Amino acid sequence: MAKNKTTETAINVTDFINTYVDNDQKKEDSFQLIALLREWSGFEPKMWGPTIIGFGSYHYKYASGHEGDAPILGFSPRKAEFSLYVYSPTEENKPLLDDLGKFKMGKACIYVKKLSDINIDALEKICKATIAYLNENHECACREV
Numbered sequence: 370m371a372k373n374k375t376t377e378t379a380i381n382v383t384d385f386i387n388t389y390v391d392n393d394q395k396k397e398d399s400f401q402l403i404a405l406l407r408e409w410s411g412f413e414p415k416m417w418g419p420t421i422i423g424f425g426s427y428h429y430k431y432a433s434g435h436e437g438d439a440p441i442l443g444f445s446p447r448k449a450e451f452s453l454y455v456y457s458p459t460e461e462n463k464p465l466l467d468d469l470g471k472f473k474m475g476k477a478c479i480y481v482k483k484l485s486d487i488n489i490d491a492l493e494k495i496c497k498a499t500i501a502y503l504n505e506n507h508e509c510a511c512r513e514v
Contacts, residue, residue, distance in 0.1 A: 375417050375418040375421060375437075375439065376417065376418065376437075376438070377415050377416070377417055377423070377426070377438075378415075378416045378417065378418070378419075379416075380416040380419075381416075382403065382414045382415065382416055382422055385416055385420075385422070386399045386400065386422075386446065389420065389446070390446050394483060395446050395451075395483070396446075398446070398451070398483055398484040399422075399444075399446045401484055402422075402444050402451070402453075402484065403422065405489065405492070405493070405496075406422075406424045406442045406443075406444070406455075406496065407424060409442070409493055409496045409497060409500070410424040410425050410441055410442050410496070410500065411425070412424040412425035412441065415440075417439075417440050417443060420445045420446075420447070421440065421443050421444070421445045421452075421454065422443055422444055422445065422446075423439075423440025423441070423442070423443035423454070424440055424441055424442045424443060425440060425441035425442070426438045426439065426440055426441060427439060427441055427503045427507040427508060428507060428508040429507055439454075440454065441499070441500060441503055442454065442455050442496055442499065442500070443455070449482075450473075450480045450481060450482045451480065451481050451482075451483075451484075452475070452478045452479075452480060453478055453479040453480070453481060453492075454477065454478050455478075455479065455492070455495055455496045455499055456478070456479055456495055456499055457498065457499045457502040457503065459502060461498070462495065462498050462499070462502070465491065465494050465495045465498060466479075466491075466495070468488050468490075468491040468494075469487050469488055469491045469492065469495065470486050470487035470488045470491070471486040471487065472486070472487060479495075
């Protein structure tokens with residue numbers, strides 16, 4: 370079975386942002402996202418793999434037998450846009466996207482160019498709904514919060 374590449378690392382989050390992110394607005398947005406996701410999740414930021422900043426963790430197991438750990442909430446300040454790993458695609462959660470603002474949806478993430486393009490209150494609702502979903506459906510560190 371393939372090893373999961375996205376695992377928690379010891380890389381310093383602030384150092385990562387200051388060296389990896391070359392745009393001042395993206396740096397500012399990254400630090401704002403850290404503050405928000407820390408507040409909403411109750412967890413400190415940690416690096417997952419080379420470019421994902423994650424908060425907390427949960428254990429997943431697919432029907433195929435593949436299993437691993439992933440951050441409860443997370444984001445990556447990629448060159449073109451932010452990848453937000455904050456959404457659980459359930460029927461109950463789909464309406465929450467209606468108020469989010471300007472974004473694109475990927476298979477596992479929400480893409481936004483900058484934080485000013487989205488509604489932070491809507492993002493908070495999405496994040497909290499995801500925490501609740503993961504708490505209910507997976508072995509989740511969020512139960513300890």
